[in-house]
Amino acid sequence: MGTRTNIIVKYGATKTFIYRxxxxxPAVTGFDLIKLYRETNGxxxxxxxxxxxxxxxxxxxQYELTTEVSGDIEFLYVVRFNRQNNNxxxxxxxxxxxxxxxxxxxxxxxxDNAKVLDLAGLAFLVNSERAKMNLQSAKSNVETFEKxxxxxxxxxxxxxxxxxxxxLDKEEA
Numbered sequence: 001m002g003t004r005t006n007i008i009v010k011y012g013a014t015k016t017f018i019y020r021x022x023x024x025x026p027a028v029t030g031f032d033l034i035k036l037y038r039e040t041n042g043x044x045x046x047x048x049x050x051x052x053x054x055x056x057x058x059x060x061x062q063y064e065l066t067t068e069v070s071g072d073i074e075f076l077y078v079v080r081f082n083r084q085n086n087n088x089x090x091x092x093x094x095x096x097x098x099x100x101x102x103x104x105x106x107x108x109x110x111x112d113n114a115k116v117l118d119l120a121g122l123a124f125l126v127n128s129e130r131a132k133m134n135l136q137s138a139k140s141n142v143e144t145f146e147k148x149x150x151x152x153x154x155x156x157x158x159x160x161x162x163x164x165x166x167x168l169d170k171e172e173a
Contacts, residue, residue, distance in 0.1 A: 005029050005075040006066070007050065011043035012083050018050055019066040024075045026092060027129035027163060030122055032062075033077060034166050037088060037119070043081040046088075069106065076106050078114070090117045092125060120173050123166040130163040137162055 005024025009016040020029060036049045053062040069076060078091040091114040093106050117125065148154050 003075070004070060004073045005077065006069045006073050007033070007063070007077045007079060008069070009043055009047050009050075010078065010080040014043075016043075016047050017066045017068055018047070019064045019070055019073075020062060022055070022062075024073065025129060026075070026122075026126050027133050029075065029077065030092065030126040030129070031163075031166065033079065033090065034119065034123060034126060037079070042086040043079075043088075046079070046081070071105055073106070076111065078111060088119075090119075090122045091115065092117070092122070120168055123168055123172075127165045130165055134162040 002022040003024040004022075005020045007018040007020070007029075009018065023029060032050075032053070036046055036053070040046045040049050050063040051061070051065060054060065055062050074095050076091075076093040076095075078093075079088050080090075081088045091111065093110050093114045095104070095106055115121075144154055
């Protein structure tokens with residue numbers, strides 16, 4: 001099961017809806033948004049980069065064009081580009097549900113009320129999520145090595161060294 005997400009890219013009156021099935025949480029999708037935002041110039045290039053991104057170790061698209069917000073997403077990102085200077089602001093909405101069967105749609109009100117983040121704000125959110133994931137990975141690695149009695153007991157394919165953090169230039173901070 002994936003952590004599904006939608007991304008709405010806004011530029012003037014234009015809205016582009018994009019879907020991602022796997023790893024929709026900020027530590028991964030938020031990181032991608034920052035990376036691609038930095039590598040592109042404007043909404044058109046940004047959307048094109050999302051739609052040409054490939055899944056790691058697979059020749060499959062990471063992101064897909066869609067026509068609306070999906071009903072079963074856990075996260076929604078809104079990237080709004082400024083028409084004057086191509087700078088963007090970001091919103092991240094996480095769906096809160098009691099159970100997986102009781103997932104209400106993310107509402108327009110929730111989107112409107114979400115905090116507007118600049119690049120530094122999104123980077124802070126991404127880095128805090130990555131720090132939590134690094135801690136979980138470290139704990140799991142420690143448990144793996146504590147249970148092992150010899151080197152062959154460790155499956156190094158399943159040990160993880162950690163997620164890198166977003167570093168901002170002085171102009172971006």
